[in-house]
Amino acid sequence: MMHSLIDSFFLKEFDNKILKRKSDSAVIKIGAEDIAFTTDSYVVNPIIFPGGNIGSLAVHGTVNDLSVCGAKPLYLSLGLVIEEGLDKKTLAEITKSISAAAKAAGVLIVTGDTKVVEKGSCDKIFINISGIGKVYYPGLSGDRIRPGDAVIVSGSLGEHAIAVLSKREGISFGTDVLSDSASLNMLIAGALKASRNIRLMRDPTRGGLGTTLNEIVTGGKFGIALEEKDIPVSEGVREACELLGFDPLYLACEGRAIIIAAPQDAAKIIKVLRRDRLGRGSKIIGRVTFDHKGKVYMKTSSGGLRLVDMPSGEQLPRIC
């Protein structure tokens, strides 16, 4: 639904070459420099969840959007829309997290804006963070993807989505699930340093791995084949998915990168990623194929073949 909204309204009205690339950040030239520029708005319910809060999430999200474009994140803006009556303790907790997350990622918040709106006009707090960074690994692009390339994910899927959902709905699963929300700039810098043959990187946020890979293959001259047995999913997320009838492939991550790289470099990249705490769960989960152009499909653990489609809106918990 979001895709048709973007295509039929925004791309149509604001049509330009840079926007058309639909990447996580726009890469623009200012003078001789390649600059990555991105913006993201954060609305999450609840605002404080296991493993983070809306503040840390906002910094991580924007830092990651810059990082996956091969840029070193440098400066952030911070826009806050606060609902009247939000208690000061919560606000302090969120701003502290923003500050800590920015410090950890090595970025500065250099400009900002605050609006307080009437009760009911927003849900507690909305945050927008824009960021700019300097591109140090130019040319990451879907156009560079070749059949045979390896598809890598830097850790297990869906923990952010399940952490938020379990807090919001007050459902607990066998194992506590913490959000994976984290800044990936250091992890990604390590991978980019290790290989000159990384084709494309993305962070599988809303819609998860399934949606992101579909965006990558759509219109491309290649398909992607996944191996279910290699896709990392934690015990807690699996339990939640079994209970609610969710598919972990479509659950949002906020601290994971998908890396598509030349096959000869895959093992090297995995080795580097695993050295970092945030990349310990890195796995090669599939490869780019000649056949099934424009489609993502998966060999299931029991030997069947399954299409991994673009999802039809948000996943809905089932009756029984």
Next chain:
Amino acid sequence: MKYVDEFRDSRLIKKEAALIRSAVDRKWRFMEVCGTHTMSIFRFGLRQILPDDIELLSGPGCPVCVTPNGYLDKAIAIAGEKNVIMTTFGDMLRVPGSRSTLEIQKASGCDIRTVYSTTDALDIAGRNPSKEIVFLGVGFETTVPTVARSIMIAKKEGIKNYSVLSAHKTMPEALGSLAGSDLKVDGFILPGHVSAITGTAPYRFLAKTYKKRCVVSGFEPLDILQSILVLIKQKSPKVEIQYKRIASSGGNPKARACIYKVFQKCDSVWRGIGKVKDSGLEIKKCYADFDAEVKFHPRPAPPKENKNCRCGDVLKGLIPPVECKLFGKTCTPQHPVGACMVSSEGACAAYYKYRGDRFE
């Protein structure tokens, strides 16, 4: 994951499949009743593992799928009333009624909320005393006890702004109707969780009167294969339990008492099958204050069905989803025409999602 991984062990699955192959002496047609069975069969590629002589048909055990348009129309009519907060399990949102869906109504301003249990709906009622909270009661014996309980709590605690629009259904009567039709099946793979409540007694007539073999089955691939083997090996039709870790012949009498304290049997319309005598559950008169039918008297325009949609035939096991002209063309999970394409348990959704040959 305990009780899951053991039943998905590919070595055990292969072994069981080999046992089935050596036991098969003729063609067999079985109906897997529950939508979760259907999904599991596809997800784990069981059709590829089973010998060709075993044919599996999807049955009517997906609550969303068998809920007729008329019910959705009533729900939409009530959701449009001022002061109403409609609460529902998530998978009802996208089911097409005659003219709209709850999801569309929500986007156009109706207050429709997804809940995970009736407790959530009661909480919403407590927090919004000036609003009427309506819960969409859809589902079989598995979910009905929780709905019945919510009504009992509402009555006891004097929560006056809570009501249920019941489309609850009971499984054995529907299976009786199918067993007596021209559907030629040798047996039923019965729903494990429904049976955990009902026990096996209500199914015995399927074996006795209709000579159908029956087995109460779990939902993991090994469960389903073991159940198929149980059916093949029966000397004469009877009801057996494979899903012993959850279901027993006596079922759960407490849960049943809960159901029949609040609900009574009524005739009910199943999408595709039509009206089946005594296969529904309506709220008893003594709980009429909590019956949304009584409270709101919804009177939507007569229901319309899409003539080309063959969900009905799919639910009766007469055709596989691919034989419907709309399948995968105008009817997809993004734009479902029929309910079987909406629910994650629906036969059409399962075919669409897991049919590998679709991109050959």
